[in-house]
Each structure stands twice: as structure tokens, then as C-alpha cells.
């Protein structure tokens with residue numbers, strides 16, 4: 159339950175991003191860095207540097223579970239952000255085969 | 261007055277308006293540049309982008325584009341189609357506020373988009389923020405047979421009065437005005453902060469019945485009548501007085517209590533009106549009097565299209581209906597009578613069975629623009645029920661129009677029926693949502709896919725909102741559906757008995773919220789109760805009014821018990 163990842167929207171285009179392992183923002187949730195409860199505050203503080211660098215807006219932590227070692231958002235809202243509108247599966251991250259190709 | 265090449269019936273911008281809109285674009289371009297360069301923080305920038313209609317949603321930025329009084333030229337519609345194709349993902353969403361929203365906008369491209377809009381006299385001003393929002397009105401304005409006054413004239417006067425009004429750009433909260441010029445009220449005026457019903461008195465003078473304090477959202481209220489008659493000349497003075505009282509007494513400490521409806525509720529309508537009357541008495545006079553010459557000048561800008569002189573009876577039209585039952589059925593549901601003999605108003609449904617309510621592709625927008633050029637003087641309207649309207653179609657051309665509409669999936673004969681569902685974007689797009697709205701609409705639409713059955717059920721409005729903000733007007737639907745979040749699972753609360761028209765009412769909750777998969781069957785159960793009890797000629801809302809909510813409750817929750 160307490161496994162977390164960090165998400166935001168990219169400033170320039172608003173697209174959904176997650177904080178990656180090397181401190182870079184990534185385009186798919188499966189490449190997001192995962193934190194246990196104790197580590198999330200420190201990671202959030204680091205991620206929020208992205209606000210000051212004009213890379214992202216709205217940085218916050220989300221609950222994730224691990225599926226085959228990769229993070230999957232727990233809340234449906236976050237699942238939709240990671241995939242795209244459920245009523246337009248041709249759009250958003252889900253539309254790009256690349257998204258899960260690696 | 262400079263006249264542009266726009267079609268008749270559409271407000272013609274003058275040079276001042278145009279310069280103003282272009283200046284706003286350049287101002288915003290500078291702000292975006294400074295934001296991207298880091299000279300503005302998000303906290304500083306957010307109010308600026310909201311003032312230009314740009315929201316951050318789940319997947320990207322969302323741009324809300326104003327369609328003043330819901331009237332568009334074919335040129336403007338083509339521009340929207342173009343923006344959808346180049347800057348978005350090939351479609352847009354028409355809303356209950358007669359706006360268009362694009363869902364996949366990039367911040368860096370927004371100044372260019374606003375520039376492209378400004379070139380066709382469009383903008384996103386007054387679509388957000390605590391100002392007087394775009395005035396909404398009847399989609400059949402200037403055309404409907406039952407219209408007494410063309411509300412666009414006054415909607416435009418209100419626009420000019422409210423845009424950049426120094427006193428009213430920092431109201432306690434947003435402020436929405438709707439005006440209808442027909443006794444039928446197709447503009448839901450009684451659920452707006454101020455609702456105006458334009459009418460004529462026995463002397464044939466124009467005046468307004470003024471309603472105040474209506475609204476939906478967390479605390480829904482039907483407006484209270486402020487005055488039965490305000491003469492045309494005093495209209496602005498009276499509204500100014502209401503706005504001043506609101507500006508002075510409206511709460512700024514609590515966002516949820518800041519709308520005028522709460523002020524009217526907390527003070528009571530009598531006390532509220534005492535303040536308004538005092539202010540009105542003080543300011544009434546030449547300074548605020550509406551100049552008949554100005555009214556006439558604006559009326560001229562909304563000149564009616566050059567309608568042909570036609571007989572009322574149209575043999576071709578009658579023959580087409582007689583020989584083509586599918587056409588006759590579409591005429592029955594999707595048209596209303598026009599003022600001028602030989603003409604008719606046609607509604608283009610954006611609610612195909614199982615479709616996404618209000619969504620139109622760029623191709624559809626272009627098709628509508630072409631059809632508008634050929635059949636309706638190049639002019640299109642957006643209905644608050646999320647459909648489009650061609651308001652001035654010759655009856656003898658209607659069958660040809662209908663045939664073309666079918667090819668673009670714009671001819672579903674369901675206006676006012678159970679599948680003509682209003683739905684907000686909900687959790688599929690909206691950052692504030694608790695639950696999805698669109699799939700529920702799709703599920704219901706598919707369950708009632710049989711159009712004969714829909715026709716047999718008759719007039720029935722279903723509105724769905726994904727959260728209590730009520731953008732989908734669920735409170736005023738005959739059957740309203742509100743998405744709620746129960747421990748991370750989507751649930752839906754059902755109300756019955758709401759009404760958006762002249763006898764506006766807020767619906768009553770039927771019982772505990774239901775999970776998503778049970779909603780379409782639940783709606784069907786409610787419809788079946790109605791069909792069981794209905795007497796000749798009764799609409800759903802009439803039967804409900806007669807037998808009360810109990811039979812509906814019992815049916816819906818009997819199975820669960």
C-alpha cells in the first residue's frame with residue numbers, strides 16, 4: 159500500500175510524466191522510480207526541483223503496486239493518466255505501442 | 261461601422277473589438293514566453309492562463325473557446341476544425357456552456373492557437389475566472405417561431421458592458437448570465453446567477469423578467485424572481501445594481517459560499533432585493549440608461565439573413581415526409597418551427613448511439629461548415645444540450661440536408677429523447693472528477709439503442725456529471741446521474757424530477773449510489789416504472805409529478821434488498 163511513485167505534468171505540453179530513477183522525468187509509468195514510505199518525502203523534495211527548472215508543474219506522489227517488477231498506479235484516476243481516456247483507447251499513452259515496448 | 265465578410269445574423273466585430281482581441285493574444289504570448297523562461301512561477305502564471313481559457317487537465321492542457329451566444333460562422337467552424345487537426349487530436353467537445361473544449365493542447369502552442377482564433381474574431385476570454393462569463397442563450401435565437409425578442413441583441417449588450425468592466429473583474433466568484441427571448445426558455449435561465457426572460461408588455465415595449473441566485477454545483481438552487489418587469493432602458497442599471505450588491509456582500513472567505521446564490525439564500529430574497537432596489541434607485545438615470553440608438557445599432561448587426569419569400573405550405577417537404585418515414589421521424593424530433601414561412605430550424609445530433617456526447621471530429625466540423633454554407637446562410641449554433649443547429653433551412657431543402665447529414669453521422673433522430681444525454685468530460689479528461697461520465701452515457705445510449713423504443717418513451721432528459729461541480733447539469737435533468745468516489749471505486753447517485761426549463765426544478769435523490777455496471781439497468785427500471793404508470797400524453801416528468809418518487813424508489817431498490 160505504501161509503495162509510491164512521483165508524477166507531474168510537463169510544463170510545455172502538459173503531458174503526463176513520472177520521476178525516473180536517474181532523476182529525469184519519463185513518459186511512461188513503468189519506468190517511474192518507486193519509493194517505500196520512508197523515502198518518498200526526500201524523493202519528492204528532489205523531484206520538486208523540476209518546478210524551479212520549468213520542466214514540470216503539479217508534482218505529487220501516487221500510490222502504486224508492482225506488477226512483474228514495474229509500477230502500476232493504484233487509483234483509477236492515475237491509471238487513466240498513465241494510459242489515456244478509457245473512451246478513446248486510440249489516444250494518449252495507451253495509443254503508443256512504444257509505451258510498453260521496453 | 262466596419263463590416264466584415266461574415267455571414268448575416270452573426271455579430272459583426274468592429275475594429276475596436278478586433279484590436280482588443282489581438283492585443284490580448286500578444287499579451288498572453290509574452291506571458292507564456294516568460295513562464296517558459298522561468299520569469300513567471302506557476303503560481304503567478306496560472307491565473308493568467310485561466311483568464312485565457314487554458315486549464316491543466318488529466319492528460320494535457322485543455323483550451324476552452326468561447327462561442328458567444330452559441331453562434332458560429334462557417335469560417336469560424338472551419339478554423340476550429342483546423343485547430344483540432346493541427347494542434348489537437350482531430351476533435352473537440354461542445355459543452356453545456358455553448359463552448360468548445362480541446363483536450364490535448366500544448367502550452368507552447370497556445371499563443372499561436374489564440375492568434376488563429378483572433379483572425380476569425382474568436383477568443384477564450386471570459387471562459388474562466390471570477391468574472392462575468394460568456395452570456396448564454398437560446399440556440400434558436402433569431403429564428404424560432406415562438407420567439408418574442410431576439411436575445412442575442414441583449415446578450416451582446418451585456419458582453420460589451422461586462423468585458424473588462426473595472427468593477428467586475430474580481431467578483432467573489434464566477435458569474436453566469438443567461439437570457440431567453442422565448443417563453444419556452446431553452447437557455448435554462450433559472451439555474452444561472454442571473455437569468456433574463458426578455459418579453460413585451462401590452463404596449464409592445466421590451467422589458468426583462470429578472471431571476472437571480474440560481475445555480476448548480478455543490479448547493480443547487482432554482483433562481484428567485486427579482487422583478488417581473490424591468491424596462492429595456494433600465495436593464496443595465498438593474499443588473500449593475502445586482503452585481504454591486506453581490507460585489508459588496510458576497511462572501512470572499514469561502515469559495516464554496518461565494519456564489520450569488522448563497523448570498524441570496526443567506527440574506528433571503530426580500531433583504532437582498534432591498535439592497536438591490538436601493539442601489540438601483542441611486543444609479544438609475546441617464547448614465548446607465550440603455551440608449552435606444554445603441555440597441556438599434558446592435559440589432560442591425562444581428563440583421564436577419566436574406567430569407568426568401570416563401571409560402572408556409574411546402575408540398576415537396578410534405579411529400580418527402582410521406583414517402584420517407586425515416587425522414588419524417590427525424591423531422592419530428594430534430595426540427596422546430598421557424599418564424600418565417602417555408603423555413604425550419606434543424607438540430608444536428610452530436611449523440612450518435614453509443615457515441616461521446618458533444619464530441620465532433622474535425623471532419624464533422626468541416627462538413628457542418630459546408631452544409632451551413634449551402635443550407636443555412638453560413639451560420640451554425642451550439643445548443644447547450646451539446647448539439648449543433650442549422651437555424652434557417654428551407655423546408656424544400658430539408659430532405660437533401662438530412663441525406664447529407666446521415667453520411668456524416670449527424671442525423672440521429674433523438675433530440676429530447678433518452679439517448680440525447682448531456683455528459684461532462686468526467687474522469688476520462690477532467691482533473692476534478694470523481695468518476696467517469698462518458699461511459700455511463702454510452703452504456704445508457706446503447707441500452708436504449710432502439711429508436712422506436714426511444715420515441716415510444718418520449719421526452720426524457722438524462723444528464724451526467726462526474727463530480728458535484730455539476731458541469732453536466734445533472735440536478736436539472738428528469739433523470740440526473742452524479743459520479744461519486746466510494747473508497748476509490750466509481751459510484752453513481754441518481755436523482756429524478758429535475759427540470760431545466762421554465763418550470764425549473766432540482767431533482768430528488770432516489771437512493772444510495774450504484775456501481776457503474778448497474779446504472780444502465782437502473783435507468784431502464786426507472787423508465788419502465790414511468791411506462792407502467794403513464795397516462796395518455798404524459799411525459800416522464802408529468803407521471804413522476806403525479807405519482808411521486810416512491811414507486812421509482814421501490815423498483816430501484818427492491819432488487820437490491
Ligand code: HEM
Nearest residue numbers: 355356357451475476477478684685690692729730731732
Ligand atoms: C474539464 C474541465 C472543467 C473544469 C476544471 C470545470 C470546473 C468547474 C467548477 C470548479 C465548477 C463549480 C463552480 C462553482 O460552483 O463555483 C464548474 C461548474 C460548471 N461547469 Fe465546469 N469544469 C470543466 C468542464 C466543464 C464542461 C465540459 C462544461 C460543459 C459541459 C462545464 C460547464 C459548467 C457548468 C454548466 C457549471 C455549473 C455551474 C453552476 O451553475 O454552479 N464545465 N465547473
Ligand code: SF4
Nearest residue numbers: 684690693726727731
Ligand atoms: S462536473 Fe466535475 S468532472 Fe464534470 S467536468 Fe465539471 S468539474 Fe469535471
